[in-house]
Amino acid sequence: EANQQAEELENTLLTGYKLVAIMAGLCCCVLCISLDNTIVATTIPRITEHFDSFADAGWYASAYLLPTSAVTLVYGRIYTFFPIKWVYLTALFLFELGSLVSGVAPSSTCLIIGRAISGLGGGGLFSGSLIIISQCIPRHRRPIFSGLIMGIYGIGSVIAPPLGGAFTDNITWRWCFYINLPLGAVTALAILFALQSTEPIMKAPWQEKMRRMDPLGILTFLPAIICLLLALQWGGTTYPWANGRIISLFTVFGILLLCFIGLQVYAGEKAMLPPRLLRGRNIWGSALFGFCLNSAIFIFVYYLPIWFQSVKGASATESGVMNLPLTLSNALLAMGSGLLVTAVRYYYGPVMLLSAGLTCISAGLLTILHPDSAAAAWAGYQVFFGLAAGLGIQLPVFVVQTTLPTADIPTATALMAFVQVLGGAVFVFVGQNVFQNQLVAGLLHAELPAELDVQAVLGAGPAGLRAIASGDTLVMLLSVYHDAVVRTFFVAVGLAVASVLGAGAVEWRP
Known part of the structure; x- marks a missing residue:
């Protein structure tokens, strides 16, 4: 049944103006998330001056990158068991909400919270864009369109730091986050009206979906990745490598990683990452x-x-x-x-x-x-x-x-x-x-x-x-x-x- 559903979904291909609209929307979205990775690099001095928050400087980037790294793999499972269109739009909503919160943030803490919300959504947008291409483009043409997405991502990474500096010097640093709103709106409209709503790739009753989402795997994987990245970020800079906090983070990471691997082997096809x-x-x-x-x-x-x-x-x-x-x-x-x-x-x-x-x-x-x-x-x-x-x-x-x-x-x-x-x-x-x-x-x-x-x-x-x-x-x-x-x-x-x-x-x- 799963293979039959997969073949039906694979036949949902786009041509003409719908294909153009979808690709334009995906390019706008990928441009947003590539900008968000590094656009704050040139604005951090002005933000810390505005909020008098030098101690928080490292978190303006990390608050986005940590959740993005942690949830990217989880989204793969979500896209498998739920309609791709609505999962993508949900991730886009979280990303845009975080951008809005960051843009209007009255305090450093609020800005960090906004960046974290954006990261939770951003973790599902890049892979989601590639998954959408896999569902509406024939196999023999996918490399061309996927290459376009990767190129847009690279261009966004190139222009992000100077664009952030230009916003900061000529308007306000808040536009580093506001810019995501109109681009996100283009993506939302394209996905809403041009992408056909299809059944999930794998259909199953709700309880079966929850079991096959591998909640135990998620509960061990997410904190493991966060512990690893925090240890690497703090080690040798905020704290010495021999500090108890760093040792504890690496220890917890190792234990959780072993638990995650064991759970994946035990769960088999129901694992978040099937062996x-x-x-x-x-x-x-x-x-x-x-x-x-x-x-x-x-x-x-x-x-x-x-x-x-x-x-x-x-x-x-x-x-x-x-x-x-x-x-x-x-x-x-x-x-x-x-x-x-x-x-x-x-x-x-x-x-x-x-x-x-x-x-x-x-x-x-x-x-x-x-x-x-x-x-x-x-x-x-x-x-x-x-x-x-x-x-x-x-x-x-x-x-x-x-x-x-x-x-x-x-x-x-x-x-x-x-x-x-x-x-x-x-x-x-x-x-x-x-x-x-x-x-x-x-x-x-x-x-x-x-x-x-x-x-x-x-x-x-x-x-x-x-x-x-x-x-x-x-x-x-x-x-x-x-x-x-x-x-x-x-x-x-x-x-x-x-x-x-x-x-x-x-x-x-x-």
Whole structure:
């Protein structure tokens, strides 16, 4: 019965103006959630000044990313047992409600609550957009449309920081959240009137749905992910790694993760993440590939601007512009890769290996940058890396949408979205700790003048080095910063190498 329902749902395809309306709505929605990931990066100083809330600065981003990471995989199960149209609209409502609360927030606490509400909705929108494509686009055309969605996501990530800065400087930081309201309205209208309301992929009585939603799995999985991300965020910064809070968070994470794995094995087909899916080499290989590749991208996107600001003396805005060769090339090839895999008749394995191999080479080239590197070097290496990673970043989703039965697509799509979100979140924190540890170690071994201590250098930040030092002292500080950033880049190189293992597991057949 489930297979029959799946085939009926798969035949609900869109053409003409309805397809255009749906794609326009999905693009607006994906643009919103990609903006929300990083748009606050340039507005945090103004927000903390407005609310006198410097201690809350880290939560303005984390309050969104934590629930997003935690609920992404859960949404895969919800999309399986409930009508996709109404689940998507519910997630969109939560996202928009959170944006409204954040925009009108009278206090820092209210803003954090709004960001958390947005995260609860945002966790279901990216995977939901890809699931909708899988239900209304024929299999042979899905890579093209999914590639468009991935490209829009990449473009949103590119324009978010400068857009946030423009709103903050020229209007108000509140427009960083208000902008989601009209874009969300376009999406809501498109989904309401152009997307046919269908039966759930898996039909079952209400009580059976609740059992197959795997409530015990959810109750162990959500707190496990939150404990992991909190430990990584606080460890080495807010608290020392040996602090009891950090040790407790890692311990609870480990216990809950073991419980979750045991519950999934015991529940079988009724599990939130059926073990049958993970036994397929295409699925676990694609998940490993996506996790490693996206993590490597995040490290370069976050830490290349630090290199530009410190070593090259760029301003925050200039560093964002200097990072465009990577982000734009990545987004453009992400959009075009759907055409490529269609042309090679869905042989994903070789394309994944090509992407992983080129990513290894280009990531390695970025580690040989030096303080005197010309623009042709740092821009060219970024373009090389952006194209290499952009070629592969959307392939895990393509594998899911074109090789699995329709009934498995929501859960597997959510899994691919989850591992990419989790990888980015985890390795941004890992990179932060590697960078800070290397920077402090380098400063402690440097022969700083008497009037300059380690805390003064750290307090100045990458953009303030030239205000506190000059001459040989400045050259020494720039060398220390350069070495710390390059050590962080080596983490990305290791991830790129690990992505080869995932790519090698994917079968060489359509």
